[in-house]
Amino acid sequence: MKIVITGGCGFIGSNFIRYILEKYPSYKILNIDKLTYAGNLENLKDIEKNPNYKFLKKDICEKDLEEFIDDYDVIVNFAAESHVDRSIYQPEIFLKTDILGTFNLLEICKKKNIRFIQISTDEVYGSIEKGSFEENSNLNPSNPYSASKASADLLTLSFFKTYKVGVNIIRSCNNYGPYQYPEKFIPLMITNAIENKKLPIYGDGLYIREWIFVLDNCKAIDIILHKGKEGEIYNVSSEFSIPNIEIAKKILEYLGKSEDLIEFVKDRPGHDRRYSIKCEKIKKLGWSAETDFEKGLAFTIEWYIKNKNWWRKIKYSKSFISHLEKTYK
Ligand SMILES: NC(=O)c1ccc[n+]([C@@H]2O[C@H](COP(=O)([O-])OP(=O)(O)OC[C@H]3O[C@@H](n4cnc5c(N)ncnc54)[C@H](O)[C@@H]3O)[C@@H](O)[C@H]2O)c1
DSSP, X not given: OEEEEESTTSHHHHHHHHHHHHHOTTOEEEEEEOOOTTOOGGGGGGGTTOTTEEXXXXXXTOGGGGXXXXXXXXXXXXXXXXXXXXXXXXXXXXXXXIIIIHHHHHHHHHXXXXXXXXXXXXXXXXXXXXXXXXXXXXXXXXXXXXXXHXXXXXXXXXXXXXXXXXXXXXXXXEXXXXXXXXXXXXXXXXXXXXXXXXXXXXXXXXXXXXXXXXXXXXXXXXXXXXXXXXXXXXXXXXXXXXXXXXXHHXXXXXXXXXXXXXXXXXOOTTOOSBOOBOOHHHHTTTOOOOOOHHHHHHHXXXXXXXXXXXXXXXXXXXXXXXXXXXXXX
């Protein structure tokens, strides 16, 4: 199989590329990434010389992108502006990459008869007090990030209905694991705790998310790549949920640090209280999440302990410091 992966230098994309090249040594991958602040070539240093792997530095919004995509079976679109906090103070780039970028890729798939897999999120459904959303639940996004992802989902479905492009949409819950950019909740908590810095927690800390270890999500995407039915949406979740404050406490306990490091900060506007999704559809294809949260979290903490050079370069950059100042005012 010949696969185009966009956004492969980010967190989930880099884990997915490594997973695919290991599992299917004959598959060929073209990774297209603009290398925004979140894209990092170091995430794939160990496989950059693999003869089945090619990298192209390019924006998915560029119109001439199609010249570089010939003879591929499928595009898996991970490329996105992905951080909710940034979408609140800088929404326009989210609309550009997440909506227009997806549109550009869909146009290429239509023209060249290529399958398209959109990597989406459970955030498109919005908040749910009790119970869980299914794939046919209404979309009710609350912030510019989730609204741009929901728009991309609708465009993707429209290309299936109107032009018969073979699409799938994968909506997963929050991922965690190695190579996650340290602005995101779990790596921010881990790296701050390692450095004895305060752990900023929004509001009362009782915001609930479902968490999946990134390799379990990679396996889910693999299943859909091989067994997904055209035009279908698949939810992907561990179905394990926990309030943010409890995650912070678990991290501090693992590292032997005091809970005094926890600092409650002013809440994020439009903050969804709880996300929850059901994923019976993908389970019917033979997938289920395998990694227990405690084990996955311990593995992730150990990875950040061993890879301080990787995240310290990021955390001590001017742009990262300025982002933190804007976010946790
Ligand atoms: N991380 C999560 O918990 C999570 C959960 C559900 C869904 N998702 C979705 O999964 C995908 C990947 O998320 P992630 O956490 O790995 O994100 P990330 O921010 O770590 O990586 C995004 C990657 O996309 C690249 N990129 C951004 N704009 C681009 C553009 N215009 N052209 C080409 N490349 C561009 C960046 O350089 C980066 O390498 C996103 O679509 C996100 O919406 C993430």
